[in-house]
Amino acid sequence: MVNGEKLILDGNAVADSMKLQLEGRIKRLKERGITPCLATILVGDDPSSATYVRMKGNACKRLGMTSMRVELSASTTTEALIAAIRELNEDRSVHGILLQHPVPHHIDERAAFEAIAIAKDVDGVTAVGYAQNAFGYADYPSCTPAAIMAILAYYQLPIGGKHAVVIGRSPILGKPVSVMLLNADATVTTCHSRTSDLAALVRMADIVVAAVGKPKFVQGDWIKPGAVVIDAGYNPGNVGDVDYEACLANASAITPVPTGVGPVTIATLLKHTVHAAEKLGG
Known part of the structure; x- marks a missing residue:
């Protein structure tokens, strides 16, 4: 709390700060003839997935980055998807x-993720990327986890010993x-x-991260007074995994949905892509 007030963790403010820091880096890359490029692959016609891809593309364009959109039919095979990924791996203009x-059920999603070159795995989905993250030296940790850490850092919320x-x-x-x-x-x-006895474990937490994919799953009486609550869920109707109003009563700080973790996840993806462009060049 700040002066007794609840701290609402505004993801838009964190994302704006991150994007501001990227502007100069993008400008310097462009002076070298390099425009950071994120390739997004959408398999099938799931409307939510299409919306997410469009949001990421628009975010790229607003920063002067390039967004390459690859759309594949729902009948695409695992082999065809991997072939498309390998083409992007070889494309020097893609960073x-x-x-x-998710991809359609008949596709081996893990095999497809593993086909992404580690140098271009800006979403942190490969096994190698996960291992590097575990050892604490990943260039591109998974974007939503990295966004959660960025929010905690931006608001100077302590983690050590919690x-x-x-x-x-x-x-x-x-x-x-x-x-x-x-x-x-x-x-x-x-x-x-x-x-x-999940509720009993949550009641002991100084920091709660909800990433379960169930609307309003975390109840208000699960939250220890003064705990920090990070809601990483997103469900239909702009509802998170936390019962926001109920959890707000005990929490000292909490992320709203959809303006909490979500905007920072996208900003993190852009940050990783810019970093990859700096490392890979044109």
Whole structure:
């Protein structure tokens, strides 16, 4: 809390700060004849996925970056998708590759992720990228976990020595944010669908990260007074994984949905793409 007031963690403010820092880097790259380029791959016609891809493309354009959009039909095979990814790996004008999740069920998503060259894995989805993140030296950690860490840093919320409870263990959110918090000297409990007495564990947390994919899953009476609540969920109707109003009563700081983690995730993706452009050149 700030002077007794609840601290609403405004993701737009964090994202704007990050983008401002990118402007000079992009300008210097362009002076060298290099325009950072993010290639997004959309398989199928899921409307939510299409919206996310469009948002990322628009964010690129607003910063003067290039967005290359690759659209494949829902009937695309794993082999065809991997072939398209390999083409982008070889394209020197492309600096970052993002495969929009989820892909149709018949596709081996893990095989497709692993086809992305580590130098262009700006969304942090490969096994090598995850391992580098675990050891604390990844250039491109998974974007939403990195966004969560950026929010905590921007608002100078302490992590070292705190007990963080992460609800969710997906390989691109729950697991990587757990290891990032651990590397920042938090004591971390990672919970999942088979965790016993989840509410009791959450009540012990100084930092709660909700990444479970269920609307209003985290209840207000689960939150320890003064805890920091990070809602990394997004469900239909602009609803997060946290019962916002109920959790706000006990939390000292909390992210709203959709203006919390989401904008910072996109800004992180742009930051990673610019970094990749600086490393790869044209």
